[in-house]
Amino acid sequence: MAIEEFDVFVIGSGTAGKSVAYDCVEAGMRVAIADNREFGGTCANRGCDPKKVLVGVTEAMQLSANLKGKGIVSTPEINWSDIQKFKSTFTDAVPAATERDLKEAGIKMYHQSPRFLDENTLSVEGKTVKTKKIVIATGQTAMQLKIPGREYLKISDDFLDLPELPESIVFVGAGYIGMEFAHIAARCGAKVTVVEFGSRPLAPFDKDVVSHLTEASEKLGINFIFNAEVTKVEQLQKNYRVVYNQNGTENSIKARMVFNTAGRVPSIADLDLDQGNVAFEKDGISVNEYLQSTSNPSVFACGDVSASGSLPLTPTSSQEARIVSENIRNKSMIEMNFPPVPSVVFTIPQMAAIGLTEEEAQKNGYEYVVEYKSVPKWFNSKRINEEVYAYKTIVDKETRLILGAHIISHQAGEMINLFVLAMCGKLKCEDLKAMIFAYPTWGNDIKGMV
Known part of the structure; x- marks a missing residue:
């Protein structure tokens, strides 16, 4: 051949x-x-x-x-x-x-x-x-979870193609996928539990901003089990039993369906x-x-x-x-230089981030100023009666350049794009404040965040 x-x-x-x-x-x-x-x-x-x-x-x-x-x-x-x-x-x-x-x-x-x-x-x-x-x-x-009963675990592909939504679901893992699907399922009527190995959801994101999302998720009815290692999954007559170890104690929870959202x-x-x-x-x-x-x-x-x-x-x-x-x-090769990259978690409210967290800024030795506020009384949030709106910005003390921005809001995904422009364009805080944005828009709010 x-x-x-x-x-x-x-x-x-x-x-x-x-x-x-x-x-x-x-x-x-x-x-x-x-x-x-x-x-x-x-x-x-x-x-x-x-x-x-x-x-x-x-x-x-x-x-x-x-x-x-x-x-x-x-x-x-x-x-x-x-x-x-x-x-x-x-x-x-x-x-x-x-x-x-x-x-x-x-x-x-x-x-x-x-x-x-x-x-x-x-x-x-x-x-x-x-x-x-x-x-x-x-x-x-x-990522496959190497535990007994792993064959009973569904993955994200399965969730997106579910012909019917089960009345109860356990998501193993509170990263992007677990949190987004948990919000979808809970709003569509399922009883949702998220089992997470760590002490909070979304470990790479700023812990203070994540705390607002955790609270909002709990108000939605999502049950979190943190610091829990899933050890096995068992098939019952109608349900599945998820067995986990938490602080040295073995516990379990039952649900009609279990999804592996522990990572990729x-x-x-x-x-x-x-x-x-x-x-x-x-x-x-x-x-x-x-x-x-x-x-x-x-x-x-x-x-x-x-x-x-x-x-x-x-x-x-x-x-x-x-x-x-x-x-x-081409014969002459070029290097990959990454600009600041935003991330968005499409829960409700959305959570978005770009640049350094406060912990990272401290670890890297920056002299910085942090502004962290919960602002549900700001007009854009108040007009839709949204109770969750918070932000944290990290600004270099000397250069006045933005090192990181973290937002939880109804339109965090769109707002973070303006911080992309500011960081890629090396705009100082004063440059942003001097700009005139359309009002009343969510984008205009970023002037009050720096």
């Missing part, structure tokens, strides 16, 4: 992989792309996009609840089946549309995860492929990286400043699977893909 040859072989058809493939084929290269799941990647098929559709419905419900008795007579009733049908209008067409576009661009497609045979050779769909450059953009997958890990298990001399670590493929493998110069990695030090987010995947495609197509 003839060996197929390519200039570039991309593994992964998500945001990062597609971008590199399109750039390289446009430059006249012979390009192939492979994926062992539906084409289009995590974000569009089973991640950010469908999740945000579900969140949107609960946002409407929460706003109505806030204004009940203030003009709104009754809160709407949620139909889970209808939500799923609406969500499907965003996701169902993605794989076929992605494949159509790749085919039209002249990119060869494979529907299997390739395995390395050597530094420039892959095995895929029973074929042997030689390629000059290989781009690994396989993203992340749910690089999706590299099926690649046989050792055969390709591709070094990897806990955070993914080991790369240099050019997003090139530290051990195999023919290999690049971008997106969530790359151990580049960036946050595993769709926007950073796009940036990394741009650098990789440039470095493959």
